[in-house]
Each structure stands twice: as structure tokens, then as C-alpha cells.
Amino acid sequence: MKKQSPDTLTEKFVLDSDLVKIAAAQHHNPFCVLGRHPKHNKIHVRLYLPYAESVKFAHSNVTIPRIEGSDFFEYLAKKGELPPHYAISWVDKSGHQHETYDPYDFGVQLPEFDLHLFGEGKHWHIYQKLGAHLHTVDGIDGVLFAVWAPNAGRVSVVGDFNRWDGRCHPMRSLGGGGIWELFIPNLNAGAFYKFELLNRASGEVIVKTDPYGQQFEYRPKTAAVVVDNQKYAWRDDAWLKQRTQYDWLHQPMSIYEVHLGSWRRDAEGIFLNYRDIALQLVDYVKQLGFTHIELLPITEHPLDDSWGYQTIGYFAPTSRFGTPDDFRYFIDYCHQHEIGVILDWVPAHFPKDNFALARFDGSALYEHEDPRKGEHRDWGTLIYNYGRNEVRNFLLSSALFWLEEYHLDGLRVDAVASMLYLDYSREANDWVPNCYGGNENLEAIDFFRELNTITHQQHPGTVIMAEESTSWPQVTRPTWAGGLGFSMKWNMGWMHDVLAYMQQDPIHRQYHHNQLTFGMLYAFTENFTLPFSHDEVVHGKGSMLNKMRGDEWQRFANLRLLYTFMYAYPGKKLLFMGNEIGQGTEWNANKTLDWYILNYPLHSGVQALIRDLNHLYKNESALNRHDFEQQGFEWIDCNDVQQSVLCFQRKHGQTHIIVVLNFTPVVRENYHIGVPQKGVYREIFNSDSHYYAGTNTGNGDVQTTNEPWMNQSYSLNLTLPPLGAIILKI
Secondary structure, eight states, rough: OOOOOOOHHHHHHIIIHHHHHTTTTSSSSSGTTTTEETTTEHHHHEOTTTEEEEEHHHHHHHBBOOOOOOSSEEEEEETTTSSSSEEEHHHHHHEEEEEOOOGSSSOOSSSSSHOOOOOHTTTTTTGGGGGEEEHHHHHHHHEEEEEEOOEEEEEEHHHHTTTTTTOOOOOOOOSSTEEEEEEEETEEEEEEEEEEEEETTOOOEEEOOHHHHHOBOOOOOOOOEEEOOOOOOOOOOHHHHHHHHHEEEGGEEEEEEEOOOHBBOOTTTTTTOOOHHHHHHHEEEEHHHHHHEEEEEEOSSOGGGTTOOOOOOEEOOGGGOOOOHHHHHHHHHHHHTOEEEEEEEESOOOOTTTTTTTTTTTSSBBBBBSSSHHEEEETTOOOOOOTTTTHHHHHHHHHHHHHSSSSOOOETTHHHHHHBBBBOOOOTSSSOOOSSSSBBOOHHHHHHHHHHHHHHHTTOOEEEEEOOOOOOOTTTTTTGTTTTSSEEOOOOHHHHHHHHHHHHHHGGGGGTHHHGGGGGGTTTTOOEEEEEEEEGGSSSSSOOOHHHOOSHHHHHHHHHHHHHHHHHHSSSSEETTTGGGTOOSSOOOOOOGGGGGGGSSSHHHHHHHHHHHHHHHHHHHHTTTTOGGGGGEEEEEEEEEETTTTEEEEEETEEEEEEEEEEESSSSSEEEEESSSSSEEEEEEEEOOGGTOOOOOOEEEEEEBBBOOOSEEEEEEEEETTTTTEEEEE
């Protein structure tokens, strides 16, 4: 056998092995085969174009010959014959002509520094690198694709630009960090794409949508869309500037929680666009006096019935309501009208859909391999591996993405309790203790502390709220003091106690009085938000109105009384849409609210009450200045069990607001209470006013007497309306 030279052996290896792998879409490094390569004093160009009939260099019209019996094309160019980046022109089998630069003629685009930071879990803006981004190399425009898939044997970009064929655009592996990249020139915004991955262990080919995709097709389709994020011209500079100085601890915050798909729709029942929603929703919220809107998750999700909580697009507003720029308009419009926007954000779990994050590269990449740590049995979803740097980085960068790229004013973090406890909703043998033998998820704790530290440092004035339903200590205390660092926590204990009380027949309420007062024992241990949220009006729980006891009038009076109690009680406020109009039916995410009921006085009365409570809460500093501090609250009498009456004061400086609540349907005349200041007290609010469809029982101006009472220096004689609350100010 004739001895072969090293060059001949290399060429034979390429022909006999690498080309076969390229054609079979099994090569982990196509750049060593395709593109331009020096060969002696010449340049060897090799292309793989499975749909081409003929190929030429666009700059010279020189034909590039086909390797016989294959879809490879090769050309040996003289030194200096090719431009810095060569374009090719090719005709497909249908006779259509195409022209593009060769993707395999470009060097590595992602800097090593970015890869290093991501591997350490410290790249807060990794969303600017991974995914699909408009990119320019040496004056040539295109799209740079990058994805993390360390256990894949091969990754390709597939899309509407290459017939969804994984052979056409295999990606370059950037080494041990597991990131793959490919710059595809001449590709524009609007292209649909996914990633096709080869499972290195099993040989299975899987197609996944982009974890970092910033727009997706309209459901039920699941491809990601290349976007141009540089077009929108923001007009909320004034809002952002004042937000950095915003003392949210001592400012009123009344939140209207909204599910965009069922708040309103058009006449045909079709979803409104983000822009149309902005115009209608801001006008409504401003009239009612809310300070913030909180959106149920609008992060892209495949299933309407999940309400957004089965998220697959952590960097993409759902296409149900329009484009990313449409959503930017929504936020911008809210800010221009002095309404803050908070997004419900879900880092606790993700769905098992085959096209998304689950076993992304054929392995348990984002989740734990062990289902005792990696799966929520109740929800049928997977749990993130918070101890893996790249996964933690994915979530942290998502949080910053929404605050930075969409100017959001905060995040409400869903299901925090499920993340804190390893045994959350699990049987005794179905969880794995931490390294100390406990049930605390140490990795999730570290994640929360990092999340809150970074977001507050990077975007001062924004808030991160925890939906946390247990007695975990110091949820809203600083990380340097051992806390988790959240801005606020939903007060689930107060909400459950108060609703349980309101569902009692008034004649029995005297036996449950502690459910109204117990919350004050811990009211200032955290920064609490008082939530009557979407979770309380679904799954057979009944609407807020139908939780109330009694006949129709009593149910509405009870509801007005409950809302007045909430607005007078320390803590920020949250109402889910429909609660403010006394909707009688449970919330149904598949249809709009029952707006027609506002034609009835009892319902329009509830809406008017919420409007006036919001404005009262915002305008009276005593009701909002010390929502989180003991100095702003004092019981006058919490012991009138037999008559089911509560009396307390809210304070700021020399301002005292007196609140008296009667939880029975009995009018109480000459009800004697103590007050701290001498003079004439004016009734500034009455939940039983005829403006709210009440009986109009109450008080005008009331002069104090000099009789000390209830440890106060003076006293008042009042008329308490049935199932009503009055608020007085001197």
C-alpha cells in the first residue's frame, strides 16, 4: 500500500468521517469542516447546502463545484481571491435563488468573559448574550444565536429560513461551559426559530424553543421570534427618575390585580391588544384611585387555563396581547399617568412540555434529576435546581430583564413557601433533607437573598413581593440582618382569618372575635401587603360577595365593611379585579368580568366605596405613613366581644384617624368610645352611606366630652351603622 502524506490522511479523515457526520447532523464542531480553511498556499472553501442545485460566489460569479454524490460544495481559492467575508448565491431545486454570506466564515462572537461570568452564575445580563439577537460583524448584519446545552452532542438552529432542517445550521460548541453559538448573516427580526438538539447519550433528536426567547408565536404554536429591542422610544423618564427616590415604605400603595385576558375583551370576545388595554385600564384605575397594577403572569405560557403560572417564556411577554413593543407601550402609558406596574413572576416551578425547558438537552438541566427534589406532585410541574450556577443565573437575569428592559416597578414572586421548604406538600418519604438534615432549601434561600440584593442595588425604588404563606422569619428583613430581603410579603394569615370571620353568621361572631384581632400581634414583624387576590375567588371558594353571610343587603354591607377594615388596617392593599364591583360569580379566566352588574346600585355602590377608600387612604397620611410601623396604630378597644365592635386609631404626627367597625346588623346608638384629642370629630367616611347603597345611618360632626374613656383623655358618643364602619377625624 502506498504511503500517504499527513495532508492526504487529514483530507481522507474529513471525507470519510466528518462529512458523513455533517450530513447526518451529528457533528459537534461544524466549523472544523465547513467554511474557509488554509490549505498550503490556497484557501479551501467547503459548504453544505442540502437544497442547492448550483452554487456560486456572489462577488465573482465563480461556480463552486459539488462533491459528486453529495450536497457538499468545495472550492480551492487562490490566496487573495476571496473577500474578508464571502457571499454565496445558490439556486434551490424549485428554481428560487438565494444569496447570503456563509455562516461558517465567521469567528467566535461571544467573549470568554461572558462565558466565565455565566458559569459562575454572575452574569446579570446574560439575556443580552443567550437567545437570538440582531448582530453585526464587520458591517454584515444578521442574528447571533446562543444556547446553553452542555449535554448535547450537536445543536442546530432551525427555523422558517431553513425549512426547519437541523442539517442546515449546526452550531459551534464553545467548550466545557456548554454554550453553543452561531451567527447567521442576512437574517432579520421576525424570523421564527427553535433549537434542534442531539442527545449525546441516546442519539435522540429533540426540538426545543429558546429558553431566552423574547417573543413567541401565538399559541398553540411555540417557536421563538427574533426581535428588535431598539425601536421603542420610552417617554417615562420623569417616572423612572422619581422612582429612584421613592420611599415606598412610607407611601400609599393600593394595587389592582389584573388578569389581562379576562378583564375586558372586544365585542367578539377576542383578546385586546396591550395598547388598547392600556388606554382602558389606566383610565379605570385612575378613576378608582389605585396606585399600582399587578399583572398575573404575562410571561409566555402555552395554556390559557394556567393563568400564566405555567411559564415557558421567562423573557417574553405573551403574544396573546401583542408584540414586545406593544407591552412596552402598556408600561410606558401607565407610567405617564403615574400608575406603577408589578409583574407576577414564577421562579418556583415550570411545566413539563416537551418543547420547553423540561430535560432541555436530554438531561435534567434546569430541574433536579431526583423527582423528590425536582418535581411538584400537586402541580404536575418541575422545580428549578437553584444550586446550579447557570440555572440561578437564568432566573436572576429574568428578574432584572423585566425591571430593566420593560421598566417594571416590581415583581411579585409566586409560591415562595414551596421554594423554602424541601418537604413542601410532600409525604414523609418523598423529600430529601438538606446537608444538615433539615427541611430548609438552603439553595433557594441563597437565591432569594441574591435576587433581592441585586434587584434593589440595580433598580432602586422597585419592590419585590413574596407570596409566602408560612411563619418563616424575616422574609422582609435585610439580608445583612439574616433576612430574605424581600420588600413586602402577602399577609396570608390575616386574609384567611378575616375571611373566616366574615363567613360566620353575625350572631356567632362574638365567639370568633380573636380572628379580627390576632393579626395585630404580628402585624409589624414584616412589611405586609393585605391581599384579596385571585386565589380567593376560584376553585369553588366563591366570590368575595358570596363569602359574606345574610340576605342580599347584608352581604353587600358585610363586603363594604370588610373592605373598609382592610383600608384602615396597617399594610399595603391589594384587590383582584371584580372584587371592586362585588361580582357575584367566581372569576372565570375564559370570559370577561360581569361589567353589566354596575347597572345595579348595590354593585355600583361597592365600586364607589372602593374609589373613596382609595382616595381617603392616599390623602390621609395617618392611614399610609406607618403601614409597617407600630407607631402608626393603637387599639382604642379590641375587647367588645359581645357587640362585635372594633375601635382603633391610625396616627401620623399630631393627626389621629379614628376607625370604628360594627360587625353585627344592629344599629348601635350612643356607643361610647375614648379619643385622644378634644374637639369636634367629623365623620369623613361611612361604609353605610347612601352613596354606597347603604341605610345612611351615621354621624355628622360630633363634639367630645371631657370624660376619660378607654385609656383616652376624652370620649365620643356615636351611632354605629349596621354592618358598617365609620372613620372620624378631628
